Ligand SMILES: NC(=O)C1=CN([C@@H]2O[C@H](COP(=O)(O)OP(=O)(O)OC[C@H]3O[C@@H](n4cnc5c(N)ncnc54)[C@H](OP(=O)(O)O)[C@@H]3O)[C@@H](O)[C@H]2O)C=CC1
Protein backbone atom coordinates (compact mmCIF):
# COMPACT_ATOMS: atom_id res chain seq x y z
CA UNK A 578 0.00 0.00 0.00
CA UNK A 579 1.19 3.51 -0.64
CA UNK A 580 0.83 4.47 3.01
CA UNK A 581 3.78 2.21 3.93
CA UNK A 582 6.10 5.24 3.89
CA UNK A 583 3.92 8.12 5.11
CA UNK A 584 6.83 10.31 6.20
CA UNK A 585 8.14 10.90 2.70
CA UNK A 586 7.15 14.22 1.21
CA UNK A 587 5.48 13.92 -2.20
CA UNK A 588 7.35 17.06 -3.30
CA UNK A 589 10.76 15.48 -2.70
CA UNK A 590 12.07 13.76 -5.79
CA UNK A 591 15.25 12.49 -7.41
CA UNK A 592 16.31 12.83 -11.03
CA UNK A 593 18.74 10.12 -12.13
CA UNK A 594 20.58 11.55 -15.13
CA UNK A 595 19.70 15.07 -13.93
CA UNK A 596 22.93 16.56 -15.31
CA UNK A 597 21.98 15.59 -18.89
CA UNK A 598 20.01 17.49 -21.51
CA UNK A 599 16.50 16.31 -20.65
CA UNK A 600 17.31 15.78 -16.95
CA UNK A 601 18.40 19.38 -16.41
CA UNK A 602 15.30 20.81 -18.13
CA UNK A 603 13.22 18.52 -15.91
CA UNK A 604 15.04 19.65 -12.76
CA UNK A 605 14.48 23.33 -13.63
CA UNK A 606 10.75 22.78 -14.15
CA UNK A 607 10.40 20.72 -10.96
CA UNK A 608 12.03 23.49 -8.92
CA UNK A 609 9.61 26.00 -10.45
CA UNK A 610 6.75 23.76 -9.31
CA UNK A 611 7.98 23.70 -5.71
CA UNK A 612 9.72 20.32 -5.67
CA UNK A 613 12.96 19.70 -3.78
CA UNK A 614 15.31 17.80 -6.09
CA UNK A 615 18.20 15.39 -5.62
CA UNK A 616 20.20 14.87 -8.79
CA UNK A 617 22.05 11.59 -9.22
CA UNK A 618 24.43 11.52 -12.17
CA UNK A 619 27.87 10.29 -13.14
CA UNK A 620 28.88 13.93 -13.65
CA UNK A 621 27.85 17.30 -12.23
CA UNK A 622 27.30 19.86 -14.96
CA UNK A 623 25.75 22.82 -13.07
CA UNK A 624 24.71 24.14 -9.66
CA UNK A 625 21.26 25.39 -8.70
CA UNK A 626 19.69 26.46 -5.40
CA UNK A 627 17.24 23.78 -4.21
CA UNK A 628 19.20 20.96 -5.87
CA UNK A 629 21.42 18.48 -4.02
CA UNK A 630 23.91 16.74 -6.28
CA UNK A 631 25.01 13.14 -5.77
CA UNK A 632 27.73 12.14 -8.16
CA UNK A 633 27.88 8.39 -8.83
CA UNK A 634 27.25 5.48 -11.15
CA UNK A 635 23.68 4.18 -11.10
CA UNK A 636 25.07 0.64 -11.00
CA UNK A 637 26.26 1.42 -7.44
CA UNK A 638 23.33 0.66 -5.11
CA UNK A 639 24.95 2.17 -2.01
CA UNK A 640 25.52 5.48 -3.77
CA UNK A 641 21.91 5.45 -5.00
CA UNK A 642 20.56 4.70 -1.51
CA UNK A 643 22.24 7.82 -0.14
CA UNK A 644 20.65 9.96 -2.87
CA UNK A 645 17.20 8.39 -2.40
CA UNK A 646 16.85 9.01 1.33
CA UNK A 647 13.44 10.58 2.01
CA UNK A 648 12.57 10.61 -1.69
CA UNK A 649 9.10 9.46 -2.77
CA UNK A 650 9.37 10.01 -6.54
CA UNK A 651 12.20 9.04 -8.90
CA UNK A 652 12.63 10.12 -12.52
CA UNK A 653 15.08 7.82 -14.32
CA UNK A 654 16.54 9.77 -17.27
CA UNK A 655 20.07 8.35 -17.49
CA UNK A 656 21.50 6.42 -20.43
CA UNK A 657 24.75 6.34 -22.35
CA UNK A 658 24.45 8.40 -25.55
CA UNK A 659 23.26 6.35 -28.58
CA UNK A 660 26.35 7.52 -30.49
CA UNK A 661 28.65 5.57 -28.14
CA UNK A 662 27.45 2.29 -29.75
CA UNK A 663 29.16 0.40 -26.91
CA UNK A 664 27.26 -2.85 -26.35
CA UNK A 665 28.79 -3.68 -22.95
CA UNK A 666 28.21 -0.16 -21.65
CA UNK A 667 24.56 -0.13 -22.75
CA UNK A 668 23.94 -3.52 -21.13
CA UNK A 669 25.64 -2.51 -17.90
CA UNK A 670 23.92 0.87 -17.52
CA UNK A 671 20.50 0.39 -19.16
CA UNK A 672 19.81 -3.18 -18.03
CA UNK A 673 21.85 -4.08 -14.92
CA UNK A 674 21.86 -0.43 -13.81
CA UNK A 675 18.08 -0.15 -14.10
CA UNK A 676 17.70 -3.34 -12.05
CA UNK A 677 19.89 -1.72 -9.40
CA UNK A 678 17.83 1.47 -9.52
CA UNK A 679 14.63 -0.54 -8.95
CA UNK A 680 16.18 -2.45 -6.03
CA UNK A 681 17.42 0.77 -4.47
CA UNK A 682 13.99 2.38 -4.91
CA UNK A 683 12.31 -0.56 -3.16
CA UNK A 684 14.83 -0.51 -0.29
CA UNK A 685 14.57 3.27 0.11
CA UNK A 686 10.76 3.20 0.15
CA UNK A 687 10.35 5.19 -3.06
CA UNK A 688 6.68 5.13 -4.13
CA UNK A 689 6.80 6.17 -7.79
CA UNK A 690 9.28 5.60 -10.62
CA UNK A 691 8.92 7.41 -13.94
CA UNK A 692 11.20 6.03 -16.65
CA UNK A 693 12.23 7.97 -19.74
CA UNK A 694 12.03 5.21 -22.30
CA UNK A 695 11.97 5.90 -26.04
CA UNK A 696 9.45 5.54 -28.87
CA UNK A 697 12.27 3.80 -30.76
CA UNK A 698 11.64 0.62 -28.75
CA UNK A 699 9.23 -0.38 -31.53
CA UNK A 700 11.33 0.93 -34.46
CA UNK A 701 13.02 -1.67 -36.66
CA UNK A 702 13.95 0.55 -39.60
CA UNK A 703 10.60 0.21 -41.38
CA UNK A 704 7.82 2.81 -41.63
CA UNK A 705 5.74 3.57 -38.53
CA UNK A 706 2.74 5.83 -39.11
CA UNK A 707 0.67 7.01 -36.13
CA UNK A 708 2.14 4.12 -34.10
CA UNK A 709 0.33 3.28 -30.87
CA UNK A 710 1.72 1.79 -27.70
CA UNK A 711 0.32 -1.66 -28.53
CA UNK A 712 2.87 -2.10 -31.35
CA UNK A 713 5.20 -4.99 -30.42
CA UNK A 714 8.73 -4.25 -29.27
CA UNK A 715 11.28 -4.38 -32.13
CA UNK A 716 12.21 -8.04 -32.73
CA UNK A 717 15.38 -6.98 -34.54
CA UNK A 718 16.42 -3.75 -32.83
CA UNK A 719 18.56 -1.65 -35.13
CA UNK A 720 21.28 -0.85 -32.55
CA UNK A 721 22.44 -1.70 -29.00
CA UNK A 722 20.88 1.48 -27.62
CA UNK A 723 17.41 0.38 -28.81
CA UNK A 724 17.98 -3.23 -27.74
CA UNK A 725 18.77 -2.21 -24.17
CA UNK A 726 16.07 0.48 -23.98
CA UNK A 727 13.53 -2.32 -24.70
CA UNK A 728 14.83 -4.45 -21.81
CA UNK A 729 14.96 -1.40 -19.55
CA UNK A 730 11.32 -0.51 -20.25
CA UNK A 731 10.18 -4.10 -19.65
CA UNK A 732 11.99 -4.18 -16.29
CA UNK A 733 10.46 -0.92 -15.08
CA UNK A 734 6.91 -1.77 -16.15
CA UNK A 735 7.15 -5.25 -14.60
CA UNK A 736 8.24 -3.73 -11.29
CA UNK A 737 4.89 -1.94 -10.87
CA UNK A 738 3.35 -3.52 -7.79
CA UNK A 739 0.50 -1.81 -5.92
CA UNK A 740 0.72 -4.30 -3.02
CA UNK A 741 4.39 -3.53 -2.44
CA UNK A 742 3.72 0.19 -2.82
CA UNK A 743 5.83 0.80 -5.95
CA UNK A 744 4.10 2.39 -8.93
CA UNK A 745 5.87 2.71 -12.28
CA UNK A 746 5.22 4.24 -15.68
CA UNK A 747 7.32 4.65 -18.86
CA UNK A 748 7.26 7.78 -20.98
CA UNK A 749 8.37 7.26 -24.59
CA UNK A 750 9.47 10.55 -26.18
CA UNK A 751 10.74 10.76 -29.73
CA UNK A 752 13.48 12.94 -31.23
CA UNK A 753 13.91 15.37 -28.34
CA UNK A 754 15.27 18.78 -29.32
CA UNK A 755 15.74 22.13 -27.62
CA UNK A 756 18.34 24.38 -25.98
CA UNK A 757 21.47 22.57 -24.72
CA UNK A 758 20.72 19.35 -26.68
CA UNK A 759 24.14 17.71 -27.15
CA UNK A 760 23.10 15.49 -30.08
CA UNK A 761 20.71 16.57 -32.76
CA UNK A 762 21.76 20.17 -33.54
CA UNK A 763 25.52 19.70 -32.82
CA UNK A 764 25.73 16.57 -35.03
CA UNK A 765 23.71 18.26 -37.76
CA UNK A 766 25.89 21.39 -37.73
CA UNK A 767 29.09 19.35 -37.60
CA UNK A 768 27.92 17.36 -40.65
CA UNK A 769 27.01 20.60 -42.47
CA UNK A 770 30.36 22.20 -41.63
CA UNK A 771 32.12 19.20 -43.15
CA UNK A 772 30.09 19.74 -46.33
CA UNK A 773 28.07 16.51 -45.95
CA UNK A 774 24.54 17.95 -45.60
CA UNK A 775 23.89 18.48 -49.32
CA UNK A 776 21.84 15.31 -49.80
CA UNK A 777 18.33 14.19 -48.94
CA UNK A 778 18.12 10.46 -48.18
CA UNK A 779 15.13 9.07 -50.11
CA UNK A 780 12.46 11.29 -51.72
CA UNK A 781 12.24 13.57 -48.66
CA UNK A 782 8.53 12.95 -48.00
CA UNK A 783 8.91 10.85 -44.83
CA UNK A 784 7.03 12.19 -41.79
CA UNK A 785 8.56 11.97 -38.32
CA UNK A 786 8.09 13.26 -34.79
CA UNK A 787 10.45 15.73 -33.19
CA UNK A 788 9.54 16.68 -29.64
CA UNK A 789 10.46 19.96 -28.00
CA UNK A 790 12.10 19.26 -24.64
CA UNK A 791 9.50 21.25 -22.63
CA UNK A 792 6.77 18.93 -23.92
CA UNK A 793 8.70 15.87 -22.73
CA UNK A 794 9.20 17.49 -19.31
CA UNK A 795 5.47 18.28 -19.21
CA UNK A 796 4.63 14.62 -20.01
CA UNK A 797 7.05 13.34 -17.36
CA UNK A 798 5.64 15.55 -14.59
CA UNK A 799 2.05 14.91 -15.65
CA UNK A 800 2.63 11.16 -15.48
CA UNK A 801 4.29 11.44 -12.05
CA UNK A 802 1.39 13.49 -10.71
CA UNK A 803 -1.20 11.12 -12.24
CA UNK A 804 0.51 7.99 -10.88
CA UNK A 805 -1.77 6.72 -8.11
CA UNK A 806 -2.87 3.13 -7.28
CA UNK A 807 -6.26 3.64 -8.94
CA UNK A 808 -4.86 5.37 -12.03
CA UNK A 809 -5.01 3.61 -15.44
CA UNK A 810 -1.40 4.63 -16.15
CA UNK A 811 0.22 2.22 -13.62
CA UNK A 812 2.65 -0.14 -15.34
CA UNK A 813 2.01 1.29 -18.82
CA UNK A 814 4.00 3.03 -21.55
CA UNK A 815 3.02 6.38 -23.12
CA UNK A 816 4.15 8.12 -26.29
CA UNK A 817 4.89 11.77 -25.73
CA UNK A 818 5.50 13.84 -28.85
CA UNK A 819 4.77 17.29 -30.26
CA UNK A 820 1.76 15.67 -31.97
CA UNK A 821 2.76 17.51 -35.17
CA UNK A 822 4.48 15.04 -37.54
CA UNK A 823 6.79 16.90 -39.90
CA UNK A 824 8.86 15.93 -42.95
CA UNK A 825 12.28 14.89 -41.56
CA UNK A 826 14.08 16.97 -44.19
CA UNK A 827 11.89 20.07 -43.66
CA UNK A 828 12.73 19.96 -39.95
CA UNK A 829 16.48 19.57 -40.66
CA UNK A 830 16.31 22.36 -43.26
CA UNK A 831 14.53 24.73 -40.84
CA UNK A 832 17.29 24.23 -38.27
CA UNK A 833 20.10 24.50 -40.83
CA UNK A 834 18.70 27.60 -42.57
CA UNK A 835 17.89 29.16 -39.17
CA UNK A 836 21.58 28.81 -38.28
CA UNK A 837 22.74 30.21 -41.64
CA UNK A 838 23.59 26.95 -43.49
CA UNK A 839 22.14 25.76 -46.80
CA UNK A 840 19.32 23.23 -46.84
CA UNK A 841 20.07 19.81 -48.42
CA UNK A 842 18.93 19.73 -52.06
CA UNK A 843 19.96 16.58 -53.94
CA UNK A 844 18.17 13.26 -53.50
CA UNK A 845 19.96 9.93 -53.01
CA UNK A 846 18.21 6.51 -53.11
CA UNK A 847 17.48 5.22 -49.61
CA UNK A 848 18.66 1.63 -50.20
CA UNK A 849 21.99 2.81 -51.58
CA UNK A 850 22.72 5.02 -48.55
CA UNK A 851 21.49 2.39 -46.09
CA UNK A 852 23.71 -0.27 -47.71
CA UNK A 853 26.72 2.04 -47.56
CA UNK A 854 26.02 2.89 -43.92
CA UNK A 855 25.84 -0.81 -43.07
CA UNK A 856 29.12 -1.44 -44.86
CA UNK A 857 30.84 1.45 -43.08
CA UNK A 858 29.52 0.27 -39.71
CA UNK A 859 30.88 -3.26 -40.34
CA UNK A 860 34.22 -1.78 -41.43
CA UNK A 861 34.40 0.35 -38.29
CA UNK A 862 33.83 -2.82 -36.21
CA UNK A 863 36.51 -4.76 -38.07
CA UNK A 864 39.06 -1.95 -37.99
CA UNK A 865 38.42 -0.72 -34.45
CA UNK A 866 41.54 -2.39 -32.98
CA UNK A 867 43.64 -0.50 -35.57
CA UNK A 868 41.87 2.81 -36.23
CA UNK A 869 39.04 4.38 -34.31
CA UNK A 870 36.58 5.96 -36.74
CA UNK A 871 32.92 6.71 -36.12
CA UNK A 872 30.80 7.04 -39.27
CA UNK A 873 28.32 9.98 -39.19
CA UNK A 874 25.79 8.08 -41.28
CA UNK A 875 25.07 5.02 -39.11
CA UNK A 876 22.35 2.55 -40.22
CA UNK A 877 20.12 3.87 -37.40
CA UNK A 878 20.52 7.50 -38.48
CA UNK A 879 19.91 6.65 -42.13
CA UNK A 880 16.74 4.72 -41.21
CA UNK A 881 15.56 7.63 -39.07
CA UNK A 882 16.30 10.06 -41.91
CA UNK A 883 14.60 8.06 -44.67
CA UNK A 884 11.59 6.31 -43.12
CA UNK A 885 8.31 7.45 -41.60
CA UNK A 886 8.31 7.28 -37.80
CA UNK A 887 5.55 9.15 -36.06
CA UNK A 888 3.48 8.08 -33.10
CA UNK A 889 0.02 8.65 -31.70
CA UNK A 890 -0.15 10.21 -28.24
CA UNK A 891 -3.90 9.66 -27.88
CA UNK A 892 -3.32 7.29 -24.92
CA UNK A 893 -1.48 10.04 -23.00
CA UNK A 894 -4.20 12.53 -23.92
CA UNK A 895 -6.92 10.22 -22.70
CA UNK A 896 -5.32 8.84 -19.52
CA UNK A 897 -3.47 11.91 -18.25
CA UNK A 898 -4.81 14.88 -20.20
CA UNK A 899 -1.52 15.39 -22.07
CA UNK A 900 -1.34 18.23 -24.58
CA UNK A 901 1.92 19.71 -25.96
CA UNK A 902 2.73 23.06 -24.35
CA UNK A 903 5.09 24.37 -27.07
CA UNK A 904 4.33 24.12 -30.80
CA UNK A 905 6.90 22.87 -33.32
CA UNK A 906 7.61 26.23 -35.02
CA UNK A 907 8.08 27.95 -31.67
CA UNK A 908 10.31 25.08 -30.48
CA UNK A 909 12.48 25.35 -33.59
CA UNK A 910 12.80 29.15 -33.17
CA UNK A 911 13.80 28.83 -29.50
CA UNK A 912 16.28 26.08 -30.35
CA UNK A 913 17.93 28.03 -33.17
CA UNK A 914 18.22 31.14 -30.96
CA UNK A 915 19.90 29.10 -28.24
CA UNK A 916 22.88 28.09 -30.40
CA UNK A 917 24.59 31.40 -31.40
CA UNK A 918 27.98 29.62 -31.22
CA UNK A 919 26.88 27.09 -33.87
CA UNK A 920 25.76 29.71 -36.42
CA UNK A 921 27.45 29.69 -39.80
CA UNK A 922 30.62 31.77 -39.55
CA UNK A 923 30.59 31.93 -35.72
N1 LIG B 1 17.58 12.69 -26.83
C1 LIG B 1 16.58 12.06 -27.42
O1 LIG B 1 16.20 12.36 -28.55
C2 LIG B 1 15.87 10.97 -26.69
C3 LIG B 1 16.28 10.54 -25.43
N2 LIG B 1 15.56 9.57 -24.79
C4 LIG B 1 15.95 9.13 -23.45
O2 LIG B 1 15.92 10.26 -22.58
C5 LIG B 1 16.87 10.11 -21.53
C6 LIG B 1 17.71 11.36 -21.42
O3 LIG B 1 18.38 11.55 -22.65
P1 LIG B 1 19.28 12.85 -22.93
O4 LIG B 1 18.99 13.88 -21.93
O5 LIG B 1 19.14 13.12 -24.37
O6 LIG B 1 20.73 12.23 -22.69
P2 LIG B 1 22.02 12.87 -21.96
O7 LIG B 1 23.16 12.05 -22.38
O8 LIG B 1 22.06 14.34 -22.19
O9 LIG B 1 21.69 12.61 -20.42
C7 LIG B 1 21.88 11.39 -19.78
C8 LIG B 1 22.65 11.63 -18.48
O10 LIG B 1 22.84 10.37 -17.81
C9 LIG B 1 24.21 10.29 -17.39
N3 LIG B 1 24.65 8.91 -17.21
C10 LIG B 1 25.06 8.04 -18.17
N4 LIG B 1 25.45 6.90 -17.61
C11 LIG B 1 25.26 7.02 -16.27
C12 LIG B 1 25.50 6.16 -15.17
N5 LIG B 1 26.03 4.95 -15.31
N6 LIG B 1 25.18 6.61 -13.93
C13 LIG B 1 24.69 7.85 -13.75
N7 LIG B 1 24.46 8.71 -14.76
C14 LIG B 1 24.73 8.30 -16.01
C15 LIG B 1 24.93 10.98 -18.53
O11 LIG B 1 26.27 11.29 -18.21
P3 LIG B 1 27.36 11.31 -19.42
O12 LIG B 1 26.93 12.42 -20.33
O13 LIG B 1 28.65 11.54 -18.73
O14 LIG B 1 27.25 9.96 -20.09
C16 LIG B 1 24.05 12.21 -18.72
O15 LIG B 1 24.35 13.22 -17.79
C17 LIG B 1 17.65 8.84 -21.85
O16 LIG B 1 17.13 7.78 -21.09
C18 LIG B 1 17.38 8.60 -23.32
O17 LIG B 1 17.42 7.23 -23.63
C19 LIG B 1 14.45 9.01 -25.34
C20 LIG B 1 14.01 9.41 -26.56
C21 LIG B 1 14.68 10.41 -27.34
Ligand SMILES: CC(C)CCC[C@@H](C)[C@H]1CC[C@H]2C3=C(CC[C@]12C)[C@@]1(C)CCC(=O)C[C@@H]1CC3
Pocket residue numbers: 659694695696697751752753760761764765768873874878879881882
Ligand atom coordinates in the same frame (compact mmCIF):
# COMPACT_ATOMS: atom_id res chain seq x y z
C1 LIG C 1 23.52 13.27 -40.32
C2 LIG C 1 22.05 13.40 -40.53
C3 LIG C 1 21.51 12.37 -41.49
C4 LIG C 1 21.23 13.34 -39.28
C5 LIG C 1 21.61 14.37 -38.21
C6 LIG C 1 20.60 14.42 -37.11
C7 LIG C 1 20.62 13.18 -36.22
C8 LIG C 1 21.86 13.25 -35.35
C9 LIG C 1 19.32 13.13 -35.38
C10 LIG C 1 18.08 12.99 -36.28
C11 LIG C 1 17.07 12.13 -35.54
C12 LIG C 1 17.66 12.03 -34.15
C13 LIG C 1 17.16 11.00 -33.20
C14 LIG C 1 18.00 10.53 -32.17
C15 LIG C 1 19.42 11.01 -32.07
C16 LIG C 1 19.79 12.16 -33.01
C17 LIG C 1 19.17 11.96 -34.38
C18 LIG C 1 19.62 10.65 -35.01
C19 LIG C 1 17.58 9.41 -31.24
C20 LIG C 1 18.21 8.13 -31.78
C21 LIG C 1 18.05 9.66 -29.80
C22 LIG C 1 17.65 8.57 -28.86
C23 LIG C 1 16.28 8.03 -29.06
O1 LIG C 1 15.75 7.42 -28.15
C24 LIG C 1 15.61 8.13 -30.36
C25 LIG C 1 16.04 9.33 -31.17
C26 LIG C 1 15.40 9.34 -32.55
C27 LIG C 1 15.76 10.56 -33.33
